[in-house]
Amino acid sequence: MNYQAELVGVFGRPVAENPTGAMQEAAFASLGLNWRYLTIEVGPAGLADAVAGAKAMGFRGFNLTIPHKVAVIPLLDKLSRGAELIGAVNTVVRDGDLWIGENTDGRGFLRALREDAQVDPKGKFAVVLGAGGAARAIAAELVLAGVDRLLVVNRSVHRGRELVGDLVKKTGAKAEFLHWPDPCLEVPADADLLVNATSVGLYPNVEAMPSVNLRGAPAGLVVCDAVFNPAETMLLRHAKAFGLKTLDGLSMLVYQGVIGFEIWTGQKAPEKVMKEALSRELTC
Numbered sequence: 001m002n003y004q005a006e007l008v009g010v011f012g013r014p015v016a017e018n019p020t021g022a023m024q025e026a027a028f029a030s031l032g033l034n035w036r037y038l039t040i041e042v043g044p045a046g047l048a049d050a051v052a053g054a055k056a057m058g059f060r061g062f063n064l065t066i067p068h069k070v071a072v073i074p075l076l077d078k079l080s081r082g083a084e085l086i087g088a089v090n091t092v093v094r095d096g097d098l099w100i101g102e103n104t105d106g107r108g109f110l111r112a113l114r115e116d117a118q119v120d121p122k123g124k125f126a127v128v129l130g131a132g133g134a135a136r137a138i139a140a141e142l143v144l145a146g147v148d149r150l151l152v153v154n155r156s157v158h159r160g161r162e163l164v165g166d167l168v169k170k171t172g173a174k175a176e177f178l179h180w181p182d183p184c185l186e187v188p189a190d191a192d193l194l195v196n197a198t199s200v201g202l203y204p205n206v207e208a209m210p211s212v213n214l215r216g217a218p219a220g221l222v223v224c225d226a227v228f229n230p231a232e233t234m235l236l237r238h239a240k241a242f243g244l245k246t247l248d249g250l251s252m253l254v255y256q257g258v259i260g261f262e263i264w265t266g267q268k269a270p271e272k273v274m275k276e277a278l279s280r281e282l283t284c
């Protein structure tokens with residue numbers, strides 16, 4: 001009998017309401033794996049000690065959430081191409097003696113797009129709303145997946161320009177920035193994807209939606225939302241009313257956990273179990 005569990009977890013502050021542990025534990029239980037996911041509150045001053053502790057205790061990896069996604073980088077040995085481009089890490093994996101930083105937020109979005117919406121972004125024209133952490137991750141992975149064009153639309157000019165400047169400089173991508181037009185954004189007639197990566201529509205402001213005119217949107221447009229609470233945002237409700245295909249933020253959240261599970265365990269993740277566990281937590 002081997003009583004020693006494999007350990008993974010998340011470090012952050014605040015972290016108590018982070019539902020990832022329930023999703024990962026459900027996956028471990030369903031595959032009969034003796035693994036534990038620990039949800040641990042760590043403030044900025046404690047991050048280096050927490051990472052050293054995880055290394056000393058032989059963790060297989062860990063997630064990072066607010067405020068550690070950038071601060072953890074100097075404590076790691078290597079970054080994945082995506083994490084380097086995004087400039088933030090949300091998942092760390094131990095590979096032999098090396099601690100490697102990944103970013104599964106954008107990869108989770110891509111996997112949801114491919115598997116749930118059945119859309120391959122290669123050669124497409126994508127419009128991303130926002131320039132914060134989620135937008136950086138989504139925009140970077142869309143570029144790595146070979147979108148033909150990327151338009152980043154943001155309220156503050158500085159963050160939007162910085163995101164597009166980084167992508168163009170590091171990848172040569174065909175990316176442009178647009179300061180959010182007043183009173184609302186008209187979706188370009190040749191756009192294939194519209195992704196809301198702002199926090200507009202997030203609980204409790206569930207009646208809000210980004211100021212975008214979907215009335216004249218191209219019929220083939222796929223409208224995606226990173227906001228996962230609620231899963232059906234006002235933006236997605238509007239898009240459905242106009243007959244447009246949609247993808248919710250819950251799928252992105254599940255798949256970023258699915259990718260984390262697969263990176264750590266090397267096994268195919270039980271996606272359905274994970275989605276059900278997460279939905280249960282978010283409706284509690």
Ligand code: NDP
Nearest residue numbers: 130131132133134135155156159198199202226249252253
């Ligand atoms: P940030 O705080 O880093 O960025 C917020 C973005 O929203 C900025 O671009 C900001 O613009 C924009 N924004 C905020 N309020 C408004 C407004 N009233 N009008 C226009 N733009 C606005 O947050 P994150 O990027 O980390 O998160 C964004 C959303 O994505 C959140 O809802 C989060 O829950 C979700 N998310 C979902 C994930 C998933 O797996 N589904 C993973 C990660 C995040 P400005 O620069 O002008 O301030």
